[in-house]
Amino acid sequence: MRKLLLWLPLAVFLVFVITVAIGLRKPPDTEIRSTMIGKLMPDFALRPAVANHPPLTAQDLRSGKPRLVNVFASWCVPCKAEAPQLMALKRRGVPIDGVAIRDRSEDVAAFLAEYGDPFERIGADPASRVQFALGSSGVPETFVVDGKGVIRHQHIGDIRPENVDEIVAAYEAAR
Amino acid sequence: MSAGPSLRGAKRRSNPAGVGSRSGLLRFARNDGLAVIALTLAAPAFAQSALPPSRYAYSQLENPRQEAQAKALMETLRCLVCQGQSIADSDADMAGDMRALVRERIAAGEKPEAIRSWLIDRYGAWVSYRPTVEPITWPLWAAPLVLVALGLFLARGRFRRKAR
Numbered sequence: 499m500r501k502l503l504l505w506l507p508l509a510v511f512l513v514f515v516i517t518v519a520i521g522l523r524k525p526p527d528t529e530i531r532s533t534m535i536g537k538l539m540p541d542f543a544l545r546p547a548v549a550n551h552p553p554l555t556a557q558d559l560r561s562g563k564p565r566l567v568n569v570f571a572s573w574c575v576p577c578k579a580e581a582p583q584l585m586a587l588k589r590r591g592v593p594i595d596g597v598a599i600r601d602r603s604e605d606v607a608a609f610l611a612e613y614g615d616p617f618e619r620i621g622a623d624p625a626s627r628v629q630f631a632l633g634s635s636g637v638p639e640t641f642v643v644d645g646k647g648v649i650r651h652q653h654i655g656d657i658r659p660e661n662v663d664e665i666v667a668a669y670e671a672a673r
Numbered sequence: 674m675s676a677g678p679s680l681r682g683a684k685r686r687s688n689p690a691g692v693g694s695r696s697g698l699l700r701f702a703r704n705d706g707l708a709v710i711a712l713t714l715a716a717p718a719f720a721q722s723a724l725p726p727s728r729y730a731y732s733q734l735e736n737p738r739q740e741a742q743a744k745a746l747m748e749t750l751r752c753l754v755c756q757g758q759s760i761a762d763s764d765a766d767m768a769g770d771m772r773a774l775v776r777e778r779i780a781a782g783e784k785p786e787a788i789r790s791w792l793i794d795r796y797g798a799w800v801s802y803r804p805t806v807e808p809i810t811w812p813l814w815a816a817p818l819v820l821v822a823l824g825l826f827l828a829r830g831r832f833r834r835k836a837r
Contacts, residue, residue, distance in 0.1 A: 530753055533797050573722050600722035600766055625727045626770035633795030635753035636767070 532633030532641075532652050539647040540631040544621025547598040547606045554595050554621030560647035564672035566594040566665070567641040568617070569629055571601050572609035574637040580656035581613035587662060588616040592669050596620040597628055599637050640665065644672035722766045729776035730769030736780070743776045746785040749802045750775070750792065759802065 534540075539556050546553040559565055568584060570577040588594055596617040598606050606620065623629055632641065632649070642651035642665070651668035653661065734740040747761035752768040760768040760775075778788050792800045804810050 528756060530756075530796055530799060532795060534795055571722065600724045600770070602723055605723060624724055625773060626767055627774065629767075630771065630774060630792070630795065635796065 529654050530635040531654065532635075532649070534633040534649050535652055537649060539643055539649055540628075542621075542628045542631060544597065544623060544628060547596070547601060547620040547622035548603055548610070549607075551596075551617060551620040554597065554619040556647065558595065558619055559643045560645070562645040563593070564642060564644045564650070564669055566592055566669065567597060567632075567643055568594055569597045569599060569632070569634050569637055569639040569641070571599045571637045572605040573601070574599075576656035577609075577638045578613050580638055580658075581616075583657040583659060583662050584616040585614045586659075587657075587665060590662075590666055592666060593618055597623050599623050599626055599629055642668045642672050726766070726769045727773035729773040729780075731772075734776050734780055739779050740776075742785050743772075743779045746779070746788060747772055747775055750789070751800050751802060753796065753800070 539559050541556045543555040543557075544553055554567075559567065566587065584594060594616045596619070598620055601622060601624070603622070606622075610617070621628070632639075634641075634652075636654070638656055640653040640657060641649050644650050650672040651665075653665060653668075657665060734743060744761065748759050750760045750771065752758045752760045752763040752765055752771075754765045754767050755763045758768075760771045775788055779785065789801055789803075793805075798805050798807075804813055806814060
């Protein structure tokens with residue numbers, strides 16, 4: 499018994515080393531997922547981000563039909579990369595609203611003119627308040643909201659061509 | 674600490690620190706010296722909002738007691754884009770907006786712990802640096818007590834032997 503006890507510290511140390519070694523070999527997971535999935539869209543009323551689009555309020559997301567909410571910014575490089583995929587989603591009949599984070603109206607207008615405009619409504623979020631309320635940790639992010647305004651799905655990062663089907667599937671599932 | 678985890682995220686997402694643009698630049702600037710110059714010049718120009726910082730991102734609250742509360746809370750909240758830093762330490766736009774959120778809510782009379790739980794409700798416990806008391810963290814809280822108890826037990830044995 500005493501002898502066994504003598505080996506205990508070494509055993510504990512080995513367990514520690516193995517745990518750390520395994521942890522170090524795993525690639526770090528840097529995604530912070532929103533814990534708002536399955537919860538009601540928080541209340542907000544944003545001012546219009548550009549003149550030619552209506553503004554976005556939480557009420558608009560309780561229209562009885564699911565919608566996509568794309569959190570983006572004209573200054574965000576991956577947002578340019580995902581623009582063609584958003585256009586593809588629009589062509590497939592998915593309604594998309596935008597939340598422009600910390601953006602100026604003229605910059606958003608120029609961004610839409612250059613990379614395409616998939617949005618129906620666009621709200622301006624100049625101090626990232628709606629982004630925080632959504633539990634979104636960066637741009638771009640895309641949320642699927644069902645007809646009752648409940649958040650059903652979150653896509654973190656730019657939508658790649660291979661992600662389009664899964665977004666459409668999440669949209670269909672929210673019907 | 675902060676550059677490691679954010680590099681991977683930066684490939685897909687805009688990083689206000691400009692880390693994403695750095696890896697791209699490195700590919701073009703073969704010469705190390707050139708790359709260093711390019712990095713220092715180019716990094717701030719990428720992926721930053723054109724809007725000025727929020728009012729309370731870089732200014733303190735007028736009431737010193739409230740500012741002290743806000744500061745203490747900001748030091749224990751994680752910056753979501755930099756992840757290795759608290760929002761009190763980060764210059765990312767999003768961290769600035771989060772500081773403004775904290776200060777405005779404290780100025781409005783909200784309790785710091787209420788703001789912390791509001792954020793945890795949205796981002797999970799990871800957003801807070803203060804470990805919560807829940808089953809998964811029980812070993813963490815129990816470890817010091819267990820170790821002290823173990824130490825006392827060992828010491829007791831030692832002293833007994835000496836006394837003999």
